[in-house]
Amino acid sequence: MTVRAPAKVNLHLAVGAPEDDGYHPLATVFQAVGLFDEVTASRAPGGTFTVEVTGTDASRVPEDHSNLAVRAARAVARTAGPDDEPGLGVHLHIRKQIPVAGGMAGGSADAAAALVACDALWGLDLPRDQLADLGAEIGADVPFLLLGGTAVGLGHGDRLTPALSRGSWSWVLLVSSQELSTPAVYGELDRLRRGRAVVEPRVSDPLMQALRSGDPAALGASLHNDLQHAAVSLLPELDHTLEYVAAAAPTGYLVSGSGPTVAVLAEDEQHAAELAVALADAPGVSRVLRASAPVPGCRVVETGVRGAV
Ligand SMILES: C[C@](O)(CO)[C@H](O)COP(=O)(O)OP(=O)(O)OC[C@H]1O[C@@H](n2ccc(N)nc2=O)[C@H](O)[C@@H]1O
Numbered sequence: 001m002t003v004r005a006p007a008k009v010n011l012h013l014a015v016g017a018p019e020d021d022g023y024h025p026l027a028t029v030f031q032a033v034g035l036f037d038e039v040t041a042s043r044a045p046g047g048t049f050t051v052e053v054t055g056t057d058a059s060r061v062p063e064d065h066s067n068l069a070v071r072a073a074r075a076v077a078r079t080a081g082p083d084d085e086p087g088l089g090v091h092l093h094i095r096k097q098i099p100v101a102g103g104m105a106g107g108s109a110d111a112a113a114a115l116v117a118c119d120a121l122w123g124l125d126l127p128r129d130q131l132a133d134l135g136a137e138i139g140a141d142v143p144f145l146l147l148g149g150t151a152v153g154l155g156h157g158d159r160l161t162p163a164l165s166r167g168s169w170s171w172v173l174l175v176s177s178q179e180l181s182t183p184a185v186y187g188e189l190d191r192l193r194r195g196r197a198v199v200e201p202r203v204s205d206p207l208m209q210a211l212r213s214g215d216p217a218a219l220g221a222s223l224h225n226d227l228q229h230a231a232v233s234l235l236p237e238l239d240h241t242l243e244y245v246a247a248a249a250p251t252g253y254l255v256s257g258s259g260p261t262v263a264v265l266a267e268d269e270q271h272a273a274e275l276a277v278a279l280a281d282a283p284g285v286s287r288v289l290r291a292s293a294p295v296p297g298c299r300v301v302e303t304g305v306r307g308a309v
């Protein structure tokens with residue numbers, strides 16, 4: 001059972017003051033982009049949960065029970081009920097393309113894919129809402145990777161409403177040679193804001209209008225990320241990357257989520273190809289990728305039964 005899961009970019013990310021549990025209230029607009037991890041789930045003896053990771057930067061992903069995909073598989077098994085659970089086991093094979101610790105929710109994508117793959121492998125047919133609830137326990141981004149498309153995320157980013165978006169957007173993604181820890185970036189934002197009033201996070205009306213209009217210039221002008229400043233503060237080289245990007249006059253750009261991947265918006269596919277060449281030597285960048293968006297959330301792409309995809 002093979003499931004494909006997309007990466008995400010936050011087109012808008014407004015972050016409020018931390019709550020008692022340390023989490024921050026968000027008003028964000030997610031977009032699923034055409035850059036994918038694949039997770040294949042195969043039957044294993046009851047109680048066995050194993051994972052192997054291949055592909056880009058695979059060595060940076062744990063192959064033990066801390067892997068978010070394994071945590072997702074175990075959560076599905078627990079949900080199956082006391083009668084079924086002891087008999088359920090799985091071997092997961094993750095083929096990674098999404099940058100690791102890059103702010104594009106790679107680990108959450110694998111968790112979301114594992115939820116869908118295990119549900120299908122074990123014939124449980126759990127409702128998507130129930131999979132999303134299980135996913136939210138593993139990571140705030142997981143429910144969006146199940147849904148895909150373009151969506152507003154409130155609460156911890158897990159209360160989702162699909163958003164209207166016209167046409168297809170062309171992105172160039174600058175993968176950093178460094179990584180950033182998501183909790184560290186949120187912590188740095190709190191440190192930078194100390195002593196200042198923090199406004200309630202709100203979704204941006206101009207951004208929602210731009211999405212509906214399909215106009216890349218309007219979308220480019222309304223991209224915003226409250227975490228960008230904190231990401232640059234922790235990784236000052238990121239500022240050099242951003243200056244280099246600005247000089248190439250793209251349609252818009254921002255740090256993706258907690259960074260350090262930089263998402264660059266192009267006018268169209270031709271412009272994206274030109275920008276990808278122009279930005280190939282950007283400082284601090286290890287890989288330049290192109291992706292169209294929005295794309296659907298996690299989908300089964302192969303059932304393992306010949307002809308039954
Ligand atoms: C930066 C984003 O990617 C934007 O979509 C997400 O907010 C992070 O999503 P994620 O990595 O799936 O988040 P989780 O695995 O649930 O949390 C990782 C850490 O991020 C911080 N966190 C996350 C979400 C949120 N609303 N407030 C937070 O403060 C917390 O320190 C938490 O310990």
Ligand SMILES: Nc1ncnc2c1ncn2[C@@H]1O[C@H](COP(=O)(O)OP(=O)(O)OP(=O)(O)O)[C@@H](O)[C@H]1O
Nearest residue numbers: 067068100101102103104105106107108110182257
């Ligand atoms: N399946 C997985 N894929 C990637 N990382 C994983 C996975 N499982 C656990 N991890 C751990 O989680 C950490 C964060 O990885 P991830 O790629 O999800 O970061 P991220 O894309 O910045 O996250 P987000 O955008 O959701 O904040 C990694 O350093 C890695 O050790």
